[in-house]
Amino acid sequence: MSEPQANSSREKAQVWDNEGGSIAPEHLAGSLGVVRHMTETYSVGGFRYTNLDDAIAQARRMTELERELLL
Numbered sequence: 001m002s003e004p005q006a007n008s009s010r011e012k013a014q015v016w017d018n019e020g021g022s023i024a025p026e027h028l029a030g031s032l033g034v035v036r037h038m039t040e041t042y043s044v045g046g047f048r049y050t051n052l053d054d055a056i057a058q059a060r061r062m063t064e065l066e067r068e069l070l071l
Helices: 009-017 026-031 052-070
Strands: 042-044 047-049
Touching: 042 052, 047 052
Parallel strands: none
Antiparallel strands: 042 047
16 A cells, blocks of 8 residues: 655645754744854864864874874
């Protein structure tokens, strides 16, 4: 036997809601005071930074350590 199919868009939404929910449209989020922020991240080795100066400092530390290990 096959499963019953959702007949309306609301029923389809409810099925999706049962799988973890759906994302609210941006205009709804904005009207509720939700503000979207895009954050740049910098990766150095296995570390992530939101501050470029910190990422550069870590890269320098890793480079210095690598040089010491090769000597």
